[in-house]
Amino acid sequence: MTKAHILNTYARFDITLTHGEGCLVYDDQEKEYIDFVSGVAVNCLGHSHPAIAKVLEEQSRKLLHVSNLYWNEKQMALAEQLCSLSDMSGAFFCNSGTEAVEAALKFARKHGKVKGGEEKCGIVYMDNSFHGRTLGALSVTGQKKYQKDYTPLLPGVQSAIFNDAESLKQVVNENTCAVIVEPVQGEGGVVNADPAFLQEARALCDRYDALLIFDEVQCGVGRLGSVFAYQRFGVKPDIVCLAKGLGGGFPIGAAVAGAKAAEVISYGDHGSTFGGNLLACSVALVVLEELLQKGVLDNVNAMNLYFAGKLESLKSKHAASVVSIQGMGLLLGLRLSVDPKAFINQCIEKGLLLVGAGTDVVRLLPPLNIEPQYIDKAVQIMDEVLEALA
Numbered sequence: 339m340t341k342a343h344i345l346n347t348y349a350r351f352d353i354t355l356t357h358g359e360g361c362l363v364y365d366d367q368e369k370e371y372i373d374f375v376s377g378v379a380v381n382c383l384g385h386s387h388p389a390i391a392k393v394l395e396e397q398s399r400k401l402l403h404v405s406n407l408y409w410n411e412k413q414m415a416l417a418e419q420l421c422s423l424s425d426m427s428g429a430f431f432c433n434s435g436t437e438a439v440e441a442a443l444k445f446a447r448k449h450g451k452v453k454g455g456e457e458k459c460g461i462v463y464m465d466n467s468f469h470g471r472t473l474g475a476l477s478v479t480g481q482k483k484y485q486k487d488y489t490p491l492l493p494g495v496q497s498a499i500f501n502d503a504e505s506l507k508q509v510v511n512e513n514t515c516a517v518i519v520e521p522v523q524g525e526g527g528v529v530n531a532d533p534a535f536l537q538e539a540r541a542l543c544d545r546y547d548a549l550l551i552f553d554e555v556q557c558g559v560g561r562l563g564s565v566f567a568y569q570r571f572g573v574k575p576d577i578v579c580l581a582k583g584l585g586g587g588f589p590i591g592a593a594v595a596g597a598k599a600a601e602v603i604s605y606g607d608h609g610s611t612f613g614g615n616l617l618a619c620s621v622a623l624v625v626l627e628e629l630l631q632k633g634v635l636d637n638v639n640a641m642n643l644y645f646a647g648k649l650e651s652l653k654s655k656h657a658a659s660v661v662s663i664q665g666m667g668l669l670l671g672l673r674l675s676v677d678p679k680a681f682i683n684q685c686i687e688k689g690l691l692l693v694g695a696g697t698d699v700v701r702l703l704p705p706l707n708i709e710p711q712y713i714d715k716a717v718q719i720m721d722e723v724l725e726a727l728a
């Protein structure tokens with residue numbers, strides 16, 4: 339097997355993973371790892387989950403795909419459930435996070451034109467945000483390293499400082515059609531939004547009839563201990579973007595829209611060939627069932643307390659190396675003063691998969707059904723590595 343024909347878009351760890359079960363994965367040398375990356379918040383039920391395997395097999399024997407020229411029952415059921423859980427009006431299905439963001443941006447532009455004419459097209463995004471790699475989503479991703487080689491980007495976009503209400507007030511006006519924000523910035527360093535900041539964003543969007551878009555691609559679908567991340571902040575957006583965890587490892591994205599956005603959307607406004615196919619929606623329905631009926635959401639809240647307590651002890655023990663504990667639910671992070679790359683590499687060496695965020699944060703993203711014994715093991719490995727790096 340050769341690596342030569344994969345384009346160089348990723349700096350990969352030199353590991354080839356072949357199988358897994360629960361929070362454990364194995365490479366082609368049969369080395370075992372505890373997986374606290376979960377495919378970057380995707381494998382929310384761990385690997386080889388029996389309910390996912392079962393639904394994939396059953397659905398694949400009936401219909402995989404029919405296109406959106408026709409109705410399909412699984413898509414209707416998933417949309418109905420997402421809307422009833424959020425009191426939203428309708429869902430648009432796609433295949434990834436960046437596509438969910440693209441859909442939200444297009445819906446907001448449409449809403450702006452219908453309500454305020456050609457001029458009402460401005461989109462406000464946050465510094466240090468991450469919304470995806472396609473050109474629209476990239477245009478509202480507040481990190482120069484991702485944008486620099488792809489200019490010119492989308493016109494009409496402007497940034498504000500995350501968690502700084504004054505800076506938001508300066509850029510939102512009658513020509514704004516959308517404000518897009520992550521309730522917890524994932525890629526940018528696991529930084530929680532201040533609820534007061536989100537409230538201010540909500541108030542500004544109401545004042546200027548702009549749509550508030552929450553990108554919950556990473557922090558949604560149970561990651562924070564509620565189905566939708568916004569439910570932890572008491573601020574409701576007009577559109578919520580989902581992907582990553584929604585399919586538990588199967589690609590699916592969704593833009594779930596409230597009444598304001600839904601009423602301006604009509605035939606032909608947007609589309610996706612694969613979006614909402616039967617296989618993807620069947621798996622997503624299983625994920626929601628596990629979260630709500632099989633106790634996985636409760637587990638997130640219990641394991642947050644357990645894990646956060648262990649991390650506090652780790653921080654006290656290694657006060658010179660651990661600067662802070664970041665995040666909420668099971669989207670946690672350690673801000674380090676030692677080299678995060680060395681920390682991650684040594685953890686991997688000892689059988690714990692971790693991934694960085696921002697410049698100095700290590701993300702901790704176990705599957706949502708993680709058991710305490712694996713948190714213990716992970717913390718023990720991190721303890722040893724911090725000892726070695728001190």
Ligand SMILES: *Cc1c(COP(=O)(O)O)cnc(C)c1O
Nearest residue numbers: 434435436468469470524555556
């Ligand atoms: C990962 C991520 C995206 C992009 O998702 P893709 O599926 O990689 O396109 C968008 N927004 C946030 C917050 C993310 O974490």
